[in-house]
Amino acid sequence: MSFTSINFLVFFGILIILYYALPKKIQWIVLLVASYAFYLFAGLKYLGFILFTTITTYLVTRYMDGRIKAQNEYLKEHKAELSKEDKKAYKKQVKSRNRLWFILTIVVNFGILFFCKACLVDPLHSMTDSGVISFLSVGLPFGISFYMFQSMGYVIDVYRGKAEAENNFFKVALFVSFFPQLVQGPISKWEQLKESLFAPHPFDRRQVAFGLQRMLWGFFKKLVIADRIAVAIGTLKGTEYTGVSFFLLTVFYAVQIYGDFTGGIDIAIGVGETLGVIMPENFIRPYFSKNIAEYWRRWHISLNEWMKSYIFYPITVSGPMLKLALKTRKSLGKFGMRIPVYIGSLLTWLGTGVWHGFNLHFIVWGLMNCFVIVISEELNPLYEKFHQKYSWSNTRGYNVFQILRMFVLMNLIRASDLFNDVGDYFRRMGSLAWQFNFHVLWDGTLMNLGLNAVDYVILIAGIVLMFLVSFFSRDDVSFRVKLQKIPWMVRYLLIFLLLLAVILFGSYGIGYDASNFIYNQF
Amino acid sequence: MKKKLIGIILITVIVAAGLLWLVQGLLMPKFMSEIPEGAMIQEYYENAGGNDVIFISDCEVYENFSPITLWEDYGITSYIRGSAQQLIWQSYYLMEETFRYETPKIMVFNVLEMKYDTPQSTGASSQREAYNRMTLDGMKWSSSKVSSIYASMTQEEREKDGIWSYLFPILRYHDRWSEISGEDFRYLFQRDKVTDNGYLMQVKVNPVGDDYPVIPLVNYQFGENSYYYLDKMVELCKEHGTQLVLIKAPTLSPIWYDEWDQQMVDYAKEHDLLYINFLDRIDEIGIDWNTDTYDQGLHLNVYGAEKLSRYFGRILSEELGVEDHRTDARVVPRWTQKCETYMNRKETLEKELQAVVE
Numbered sequence: 117m118s119f120t121s122i123n124f125l126v127f128f129g130i131l132i133i134l135y136y137a138l139p140k141k142i143q144w145i146v147l148l149v150a151s152y153a154f155y156l157f158a159g160l161k162y163l164g165f166i167l168f169t170t171i172t173t174y175l176v177t178r179y180m181d182g183r184i185k186a187q188n189e190y191l192k193e194h195k196a197e198l199s200k201e202d203k204k205a206y207k208k209q210v211k212s213r214n215r216l217w218f219i220l221t222i223v224v225n226f227g228i229l230f231f232c233k234a235c236l237v238d239p240l241h242s243m244t245d246s247g248v249i250s251f252l253s254v255g256l257p258f259g260i261s262f263y264m265f266q267s268m269g270y271v272i273d274v275y276r277g278k279a280e281a282e283n284n285f286f287k288v289a290l291f292v293s294f295f296p297q298l299v300q301g302p303i304s305k306w307e308q309l310k311e312s313l314f315a316p317h318p319f320d321r322r323q324v325a326f327g328l329q330r331m332l333w334g335f336f337k338k339l340v341i342a343d344r345i346a347v348a349i350g351t352l353k354g355t356e357y358t359g360v361s362f363f364l365l366t367v368f369y370a371v372q373i374y375g376d377f378t379g380g381i382d383i384a385i386g387v388g389e390t391l392g393v394i395m396p397e398n399f400i401r402p403y404f405s406k407n408i409a410e411y412w413r414r415w416h417i418s419l420n421e422w423m424k425s426y427i428f429y430p431i432t433v434s435g436p437m438l439k440l441a442l443k444t445r446k447s448l449g450k451f452g453m454r455i456p457v458y459i460g461s462l463l464t465w466l467g468t469g470v471w472h473g474f475n476l477h478f479i480v481w482g483l484m485n486c487f488v489i490v491i492s493e494e495l496n497p498l499y500e501k502f503h504q505k506y507s508w509s510n511t512r513g514y515n516v517f518q519i520l521r522m523f524v525l526m527n528l529i530r531a532s533d534l535f536n537d538v539g540d541y542f543r544r545m546g547s548l549a550w551q552f553n554f555h556v557l558w559d560g561t562l563m564n565l566g567l568n569a570v571d572y573v574i575l576i577a578g579i580v581l582m583f584l585v586s587f588f589s590r591d592d593v594s595f596r597v598k599l600q601k602i603p604w605m606v607r608y609l610l611i612f613l614l615l616l617a618v619i620l621f622g623s624y625g626i627g628y629d630a631s632n633f634i635y636n637q638f
Numbered sequence: 639m640k641k642k643l644i645g646i647i648l649i650t651v652i653v654a655a656g657l658l659w660l661v662q663g664l665l666m667p668k669f670m671s672e673i674p675e676g677a678m679i680q681e682y683y684e685n686a687g688g689n690d691v692i693f694i695s696d697c698e699v700y701e702n703f704s705p706i707t708l709w710e711d712y713g714i715t716s717y718i719r720g721s722a723q724q725l726i727w728q729s730y731y732l733m734e735e736t737f738r739y740e741t742p743k744i745m746v747f748n749v750l751e752m753k754y755d756t757p758q759s760t761g762a763s764s765q766r767e768a769y770n771r772m773t774l775d776g777m778k779w780s781s782s783k784v785s786s787i788y789a790s791m792t793q794e795e796r797e798k799d800g801i802w803s804y805l806f807p808i809l810r811y812h813d814r815w816s817e818i819s820g821e822d823f824r825y826l827f828q829r830d831k832v833t834d835n836g837y838l839m840q841v842k843v844n845p846v847g848d849d850y851p852v853i854p855l856v857n858y859q860f861g862e863n864s865y866y867y868l869d870k871m872v873e874l875c876k877e878h879g880t881q882l883v884l885i886k887a888p889t890l891s892p893i894w895y896d897e898w899d900q901q902m903v904d905y906a907k908e909h910d911l912l913y914i915n916f917l918d919r920i921d922e923i924g925i926d927w928n929t930d931t932y933d934q935g936l937h938l939n940v941y942g943a944e945k946l947s948r949y950f951g952r953i954l955s956e957e958l959g960v961e962d963h964r965t966d967a968r969v970v971p972r973w974t975q976k977c978e979t980y981m982n983r984k985e986t987l988e989k990e991l992q993a994v995v996e
Contacts, residue, residue, distance in 0.1 A: 120801075121798070121799070122800070122802035122806075122809065123800065123802075124797050126802075144680070321643075363782060570816055604646065608650050612654050612657070614662070615654070616657075616658075619661075619808060619809075619812050619813075619814050620661075620812050620813075623809055624798075624809075624810065625798060625803060625809055625812065625813075626767050626794060626795060626798065626799075626803070626810060626811075
């Protein structure tokens, strides 16, 4: 069930009524039932996948937590009798037993994810032989990348002793399957979500209104902007579009993916907010970033946080890496000390690329990001000197230049998403250096991309609105909070106009081949 | 304070819903100056009741039979519930709905629809859906309409909005905002009549040229779904004591194959129904393919339709015993008015055509 379908709105409407009408103590059960109903809409064939992950997550976390608790109790009881070495040996023994089940769970679950990504997706986009896997035409299980990362994050936290295991299986089931997150995240941590997910929520008019407003804004970004511009992106992917046309594609794609992904997240977070469940933000005005590291702190935050917490840091501070750092320091000096960071970054970005899809172009995309981040980190001392030396580099104008530079750079890297043929992508990147066909901007090419003048007017107006909302949220105060301060009649009128814009200008219904949420396929 | 708040919210919701309803009315196609076929189904409700004969089918009835001629020559009260590319399940549900308003003596069904067995029979998906909408949007809400929608929806519709876009047509027609014209405002709350008791008049003459090629088919057997709904029609008419008459209108294309005809002959015999294939009676009817068709034999023009109606009127009157109401003071004024409208329309269209020719 797509967020942008009428069926979803009806489903959500019924859920809201039941959620606030039934006793508060069973609200989380209502959510669990709703989440599974939502999941079943995608097909019964996927149910086994999510149930397996839920059951293994529950069992292993209960087992590990039980062991840790028993260990703590034992150590407390025998505090006086045990020597430091005995305690250490006992802890090691418990840890090693936990590790066995922990690794088994992680390997099996990520193995399933890996298998699904490699074999169950469209054979054309798979690395396996289409003839061999043709019988596996079930497609990627709905939401698997999101619920898998969320569940495994919880397993790792329990293993590390950072989170306590939940006793109630059904609460774990809700954490894994909470429906707003299944479509395209955000990927929440257990400690972040558990409180508001299971707590009773009395009807809070302001919170419900804010949630609905955020959903409406998400619909606007997805239906009016992202889905409208999608047709032009489809055309611009044609092999004849190189040089300035390719540059145009990167800009159009930046608009589409922003509208699509942030729109979907707005709907997801808005749904949660309406139900009183607060999910972490996944975007903080990413196109206002001045460098790539900042960009990745603002874009798809939950995935990057996950990668950082569960891949990057564990790798860089692991025993073998520390040993390697010591060795390389001797031969390479300061640079050698940073080798573990480079390896960690490389593996993290490789993982991020594979998470998006088991395809060469996603891996290339990940490596390009890694390369730019590492280079910019290495050059950081030079930047600092540059800023100290030239005062004009700290002006507002230079900041705008940095933002634009970052926007263009990320657009160029991001465009690799669009090309299954990596060679084709690099050929077009190369064309930017020698093909200055600026005439495509005025010779009518723009009108042959599947968009007419009216579409462009709607898109430009939509993009300006999106920019203004983002711009006026720069002080970290939600635009909805600011909206709350204007007279209610004006506020209601603005909301109604936004609703009308979504209904009238949205790309949906018969005749539209609107794309599903892009991140729904990962 | 709480009451005030509830009041504000209620007023806002009512005003917003009202505005959206108005916008929806504005966006819905009016089918007045173009594609009048889309406005035909809803015209019935103003004329429901008191009809002895009801025709139900596609253009093979609404282009080929003139209820006004049936009245003028035989005093037969009739109405055509026709729409473009009407499919057999739509005809069945229209029939079911008609029995809610009246119980005619004769129900006439044109059997060319038997060739379309499933909603995905022909044409591009969006085109099929557009034709479906022309039949379904005009129906008043009832269980018949809901059943007809579910039976008619294309795969794309099922996957997208389902029945919701029928309940809230703004979801279907939302992108018409760029086509809004004066007509949309003029007909926001009321529509003109585009037919004469369901008959869509054409005065143009476009003679038949070469013979239409008879392309052999792999399989001539009508589908199970078609028979399912035809059986239901037979059952429904029996329940209401109405005689079901099966006809095949005298049109040259699409081709009506002998194998199809034989299946209908057999079906009629088996169910004790009257089946008339007018293609076998062209000469008796007096149709002249040089003067009586407006599109080379695909449909009759008004002159051909009047001839066919005179011929069929005799059968209805003499063989099936349909009553002559020309002396019934309760219906005469209404029908006199209809005849006048019909004559005026005919005269206007002929003048317009003449002006174009000159």
